[in-house]
Amino acid sequence: MQAPLAERLRPQQLHDLVGQQHLTGQGGILQKAIASGNIPSMILWGPPGVGKTTIANIIAHNVNATYYQLSAISSGVKDVREVIEQAKQETKAILFIDEIHRFNKGQQDALLGAVEKGIITLIGATTENPSFEVNSALLSRCQVFVLKALDEKDLVQLLQKAITDDVVLKEKKIELKETEALIRLSGGDARKLLNLLEIVSDASSSSDALVITDESVLQTVQQKMALYDKSGEQHYDIISAFIKSIRGSDPNAAVYWLARMIEGGEDVKFIARRLLILASEDIGNANPNALLLANATFEAVNKIGYPESQLILSQCVIYLASSAKSNTATVAIGNAMAAVKQFGDLSVPLHIRNAPTKLIKNMDYGKGYQYSHSYENNFSSQEYLPEKIVGTKFYDPGKNIREEELRRFLKQLWKEKYNY
Numbered sequence: 287m288q289a290p291l292a293e294r295l296r297p298q299q300l301h302d303l304v305g306q307q308h309l310t311g312q313g314g315i316l317q318k319a320i321a322s323g324n325i326p327s328m329i330l331w332g333p334p335g336v337g338k339t340t341i342a343n344i345i346a347h348n349v350n351a352t353y354y355q356l357s358a359i360s361s362g363v364k365d366v367r368e369v370i371e372q373a374k375q376e377t378k379a380i381l382f383i384d385e386i387h388r389f390n391k392g393q394q395d396a397l398l399g400a401v402e403k404g405i406i407t408l409i410g411a412t413t414e415n416p417s418f419e420v421n422s423a424l425l426s427r428c429q430v431f432v433l434k435a436l437d438e439k440d441l442v443q444l445l446q447k448a449i450t451d452d453v454v455l456k457e458k459k460i461e462l463k464e465t466e467a468l469i470r471l472s473g474g475d476a477r478k479l480l481n482l483l484e485i486v487s488d489a490s491s492s493s494d495a496l497v498i499t500d501e502s503v504l505q506t507v508q509q510k511m512a513l514y515d516k517s518g519e520q521h522y523d524i525i526s527a528f529i530k531s532i533r534g535s536d537p538n539a540a541v542y543w544l545a546r547m548i549e550g551g552e553d554v555k556f557i558a559r560r561l562l563i564l565a566s567e568d569i570g571n572a573n574p575n576a577l578l579l580a581n582a583t584f585e586a587v588n589k590i591g592y593p594e595s596q597l598i599l600s601q602c603v604i605y606l607a608s609s610a611k612s613n614t615a616t617v618a619i620g621n622a623m624a625a626v627k628q629f630g631d632l633s634v635p636l637h638i639r640n641a642p643t644k645l646i647k648n649m650d651y652g653k654g655y656q657y658s659h660s661y662e663n664n665f666s667s668q669e670y671l672p673e674k675i676v677g678t679k680f681y682d683p684g685k686n687i688r689e690e691e692l693r694r695f696l697k698q699l700w701k702e703k704y705n706y
Contacts, residue, residue, distance in 0.1 A: 291455070291484040292477045295448055296340055298347050304447070304476065305440045306337050306433055316341065316431065320348050325380065327401050327408040329416045329425070332433025335475030338411035341433075342382040345409065351378035354406075358388035363396045370400045379406050386410030387419035394424050401427045435474045442469070444476055448483055458487055459495040467500035471507060482507065524550075529560060533568045537607035544596075544603050554595045558584040561602055572612035579605055618681040625675060632672035 297303045300310045300317055309316045319325050325345055330338040346353035354369045361383075373379035381397075383389070400406045401424070408428060412419060416430055436444075442465055449460040468486075472479035482503070489506045490496045524546055531539035547557055558580075565580035583602040587595040641652035656666035669676055 290481065291448060291452060292480040294452055294454075295480060297344060300344055300348075303337055303340060303344065304444050305436045306341070308434070309431055310341070316345075320345060323349055325349055325351070325407050325409075327406075327428045329386065329410045329412060329420060329428045329430045330433055331412050331414075331416050331430055333435050333474060334413055335472075335477040335479070336433045336436055337476070338433060339382075339384060342380075342409045342411065346380060346382070349378075349380070351380045351407070352376040353380050353382070355382045355384070358383055358385045358393070363393050366393060366396045370396075370405060373400065373406045380409060381406045382409045382411070384411050385413070387412040387414040387416070391421055394421050398423055398427070436476055437474075438469055441465075441472065441474070441476070441479055444479060445483060448480060455483075455487060458490070460487060461495055461497045463497050464500040464503075465498075467503035467507075468498070471503070525560065529564060529568075532561075532564060532603060532607045533611065535607055535609075535611065537604045540603045540607045541600060544599055548592070548596050548599070554587045554592060554599070555584070557599055558587045558602075561599075561606060565606060567616050568611055568613055569606060569609050570612045570615040572610035576606055576609050614681060614683060621680040625678065625680070629672075629674055632674055635669065635672060637668065638670060 300320065303310055308314060311317065330341060332338060342355075352373065354373070356365055356369065369379075369381055373381070386394075397406075397408060401408050408424075410416075410420070410428065416425055420428075442462075445462055445465060445468065449455050449458075449462065468479060468482050471482055483498075486498060486503055486506050487496060524543055528540060528543035528547065531543055544557070562577075562580045562584050565576040569576040579602055583598055586598050590598070636650050637652065637654040637656075639646075639651040641647045647653075654668075656668045658664050658666045660666075671678060
């Protein structure tokens, strides 16, 4: 069986790699490391399809070390421990873990001792910020290298390389008349770009030279694959439509855009994280339970993953879309942050300062403070803001709609829109 184009073209040497010259070019840190044979444990952080796995493979081909490879999607602690046991028999061993951010804390902890003792040199690849997704103990034992998104020049170079160097494509005498559609649909992902090129070339049955235009690419791709890209423009358009549908109290549209993301392979944590933000940003104290459910959803999908997570996400999305909305918390903190930037570090009023010692009390710290619980309705009308901004209103409660009023309103809205 013939390997995919992206695999056939995978570089074996650094000088064949497109992009990442800040790391792999002459004088780059990875170029020096490979030349010396002294490879540190590292985390390669960057968008999809920019060369993380390729760099690991190049290191494996150019360093005298036993090479092991695991995917965090399909491997567990048992697999990690088996590799470590095998590595103990080797002089030098490299373990590459793809999508290391998907390892939980226990799985990451299983690597610590082996990395610290030098039993393995770890190379982890991640599309997520390792500061958030890799535990600090493991992160402190690795160098983090940031890979940059490929620019248009890099992507065109890769396309030209494919049609001139690949044995299969050379026979088709391909002419790249236009490249914008291929580049935009790939979203900067080299692997996806080459997959798209292969789809377009395979779709042509003509024995004549194949001329690739933007129109021919779009026609072929629309027939062959779903147009959803986790890193390109479509990604941001769909997540925007998703959030705005929930904010607009339309559960039908919200579930549809959710399904588009799930079908496109969107990271379940990315979706759940956005729901968690929305629960405070757009619902807030109009329904505090929204934040609780969104947080429970985030925790649940982290434990379960696809495909079952789609049920949990659907439940949460419908609840949030059907909930009362309020952005007062968002506006309030925005106003307060603006005041801090405008007025700087204003002094805390003396009467509400902390007064733990007699000396400080003699300086009038805490003098005149009114203990709220000693007053009617547990409320004292004393001032709490600094003198310069006394009376400033950051929070505006607005009009809070009652739950039963909301149900009547949404029922009427959905009846008009969806004939409920």
